[in-house]
Amino acid sequence: MIPGPFSYHRPATLADAVKLLSTLGDEARPLAGGHSLVPMMKLRLATPEHLVDLHGIDGLKGIRRDGNRIVIGAMTTQHELLASDEIAKSLPMLHETVLLIADPQVRYRGTIGGNVANGDPGNDMPALMLTLGASYRLEGTAGARDVAASEFYQGAYFTALEPGEILTSISIPAPAAGHGYAYEKLKRKVGDYATAAAAVVLTMSGGKVAGCAIGLTNLHETPLLAAEAARCVIGTSLDEATLKKAAAAAEAIMSPAADARGPVEYRKHVGGIMVTRALTRAAGRAS
């Protein structure tokens, strides 16, 4: 399991990186944490002729508050997210979810940008970003643009990134004070992708759900927002009938693949259960 040969580039500025990627075209791949790309290269399922390592670029790292939004540099590692007081305070669901990504070693190297930009349906961050209403900053030769996470994912490993563009940061609106949240992930073991996972952010008012967003991981070729499921819990106290209805609405949009984690029917079934469990746990945390 040896990667094929390639040329290595380590630009010092974003402009250089963008230029390299656009000049080298399809044969170049940006390299962030490398925990998706390098194994693919070792299997020679990916054989890029050029790797553009983003680690040399200042300014792609860091977590900052920008008014009512939290902005996270794409090269911020999962380990750094876990260590951040700002994340723990403002985006506790992100903290909870990052702990469920892979294993400690992978989290030291794995970046949030790589996780959201790769388009791997098994990654946990994309569904979370949909749920939180995040947007991504993409920068290319034509300049910068912001794309909503909900507009970003087009198919498995197929995203709104244009050739030569780099995802540079993620902007997340701070959830309302007193919001409830939960990420429920069923996996076979540490290091596995989700058999099914659901992210929930909600607010409660007078014992009833006032606002709600539900995201789904690894239950479709892209991450999903379960809008109908979220709609049907608004105004309810999450009684059993409502939870069932929400699970059914979520299951209706799932189309997971059958794999070693289980057949389609099972993965949809537990997908629904992850939704109800995430809703219940989120409601318990809301104030």
Place this chain on the structure above:
Amino acid sequence: MNDMTPTREQREANLEGMGCKRKRVEDIRFTQGKGNYVDDLKLPGMLHGDFVRSPHAHARVKSINSDEALKVPGVLAVITAETLKTVNLAWMPTLAGDVQMVLADGKVLFQNQEVAFVVATDRYAADDGINKVQVEYEPLPVVIDPFKAMDADAPVLREDLAGKTTGAHGPRKHHNHVFEWTVGDKDLTDAAFRKAEVTVKEMISYHRTHPSPLETCQCVCSFDKIKGELTIWGTFQAPHVIRTVVALIAKIPEHKIHVISPDIGGGFGNKVGAYPGYICAAVASIVTGKPVKWVEDRIENLTATSFARDYHMTTEIASTKEGKVNGLRVHVLADHGAFDACADPSKWPAGFFNIVTGSYDFPVAHLSVDGIYTNKAPGGVAYRCSFRVTEAAYCIERGMDILAQKLGMDPAELRLKNFIKPEQFPYHSALGWEYDSGDYATAMRKMMESVDYAGLRKEQAAQRAAFNRGETREIMGIGVSFFTEIVGAGPSKNCDILGIAMFDSCEIRMHPTGAGIARVGSKSQGQGHETTWAQIIATEIGIPASDIMVEEGNTDTAPYGLGTYGSRSTPVAGAAIAMAARKIKAKAQMIAAYKLEVHEGDLEWDIDGFRVKGLPEKSMSMKDICWAAYNSVPPGMEPGLEAVSYYDPPNMTYPFGAYICVMNIDVDTGVYKVRRFYALDDCGTRINPMIIEGQVHGGLTEAFAIAMGQEIRYDDTGNVVTGSFMDFFMPTAVETPHWETDFTVTPSPHHPIGAKGVGESPNVGGVPAFSNAVNDAFSFLGSTHIQMPHDYWRNWRAAKNLGVFA
């Protein structure tokens, strides 16, 4: 006596002999990264070999074109079956009496089968080369389902066997049939079933899995053209056997073959057999005149070098209404993959599966095994068990639970009712074994008391009632397993490998200053032989274990041994060590008598030397005797203090144990939680309790993995879908349960130190405990048997099939 004279306790402790939790000698180097594993070896000019493998499970190989590969910088040669034919090595014999392709000869029979071997200056160039070899395949229909392999119209897999109606183990019934093996009295058994008040029948499958040690299989071969000598460093659990195999098939005189097993990163049966990588590396070294290294990667390991289990066991038990068993009938469909490469003793095509009567007094039994070919990897190794013993234990332990369920009896009570009783030993089983010793009921009762078995059953009843009332979605299972292992292969009367009797050996040399070296025919892969073998010697001859160096794995220095697998090291090599030590001690006694000027018979052993009976102050320590052995032996005696023992065991040993697993399962997701696991082992005399505990922990963890998800699975077209550590269930510290261990001691009556072997017991006993817990959990919903592995989705499917979601 002054204060400085050590007490008896201090002298005893100073030896660090048997029964002591001696810290391991090996750990000093392993904890500092100074182990010496095969891939650490770097020889001048060393080349690297790597395989082109088949993407197809069954295909004709139309052509192999190496032109582009040979243009890759660093690539020196591409070896194919055609190359190997020039040295008559395109095929190699297997340990099971079959033949196996070293490289694809005309066709491929399983996915990732070896097709060509690329030799290059380093592993990067070799990998580049294999990507440039062009192979044209013509896909053929595949046989994956073992139950369809013997259909009349099933594709012919082994064209090389066309017309051969007899194999290594008797007649073949079909073109995909390997052998039929039968044991026991069929007529008496059939009669018992006709008369039986109660019978049960179930097809119990033990799925295909893989030992997967953390270090894969690898070797370095170096052929010296001038001397005509071949040196092989490899991950070999049985280095001497490898030397003999190489001598037989490569026609190199055996004294010119040097096999060295350095430190081995786990074996679990994976490293017993001979694989194409070894042959190709050796041929490549002979062809190039340079050392050649071959290191398989993890995907290759999981998909090509061996597998374990894949036994499909139709099991029937006859009993009285009161639960006294009176007959056992088992038919096994054994999926051997593309070649029969089982690493069993020659006369045992299904290993010791005839231990399937287990711990119970079956008056009659009959067993038949049909081995078959399919388009899967060859192997059939004993993954942390004696040959096919874990399959047998699983079969009978599931069978007993199924019988208990039918009778409405508690499974522990049913076992107690049918145990072989202490006074029945040595016990002759209906399928031909002579069990050496056992006290099953004592072990079982100790287990039941330790975990409050009655209390657990009460809790389970309450849990079931709550489930039925809709108050919980969790069900509780209690899995009881009582296993009898058969290890220590084995007596020359019935055990050999390639005609070599399965003895083992030890040579001890005591040096003048009272330290010594022991060389042993076994080969540790993590079991800690360097530590425990010295403990046996320490107790036997009174020299501190820390003064004994243990060496294994070098065929030039170690006496011939059959290696380490099947828990045979302690029963066989351990006995050889004790016997060699006793030879040392006998000579030492003569020397001491001479020096103390008494008759030998006037001496008695006293911890670390001899003393004159009745005159304790007149004594001679073993250390002093060592010195004397080199300068003042009795007239006529040869100087020196050395001994060799080749030990041919009179019988197998029969460790046993009582295990229990308590588990909760969430029926909505199938997610299980192991609440408690208690393992009581009786391995006879305990040499190092710390190491025994470690072995039990490790074996239980492997049992947990196997029972709960660890599977080599193929899709319908023969692709392996579990080829990495993501999909092949390899639990981490988070998933792995906490283990409780306990023991009883029933020494083996025929073993010099009474020891029986333990490394594999926890796997043998653990798997049925987990599976019985899952099955017990679902039983009140009307289920009789759910096949392994019990991963989440299958548990959910079981719940669904039982109407839980209706």
Place this chain on the structure above:
Amino acid sequence: MAKTHVTMKVNGAEIEGLVEPRTLLVHFIRENLQLTGTHIGCETTHCGACTVDLDGMSVKSCTMFAVQAAGSEIITIEGVANADGSLSALQEGFRMMHGLQCGFCTPGMILRAQRLLKENPSPSEAEIRMGISGNICRCTGYQNIVRAIQYAAAKINGVEFQEAAE
């Protein structure tokens, strides 16, 4: 493929070497530097046998290129023992608690545990199990590895190691 010159600090020593861009860090460590205590178990970033400490991070060196490590500071198992050559608290803990058998996962386990204890000097059992969940051991069943790390934590913290009752 043209080779790149890299320098880095490994176990306190400045080293340099020529590597292809694709040379994996683990191969550079094992084959160029001849530090063979770092092992290769799975090659797919699951087993952790290749774990080294890189600039204060536990890293699986099979999933990183040597060129990426240029300029960094690396500790391998060969750099773990105390300055006087005695075993470190963790190395001693693994030996005392029988936290290893075949020894193949041990270097990665120890490197990972060392970083874990630096970040969390008194971890609970659950935290230890989570903390080593990127490292697979096929021999021990982890229980004695957990005890080994607890032993080391106690020794480093200067408190007496209390063996948990079974």
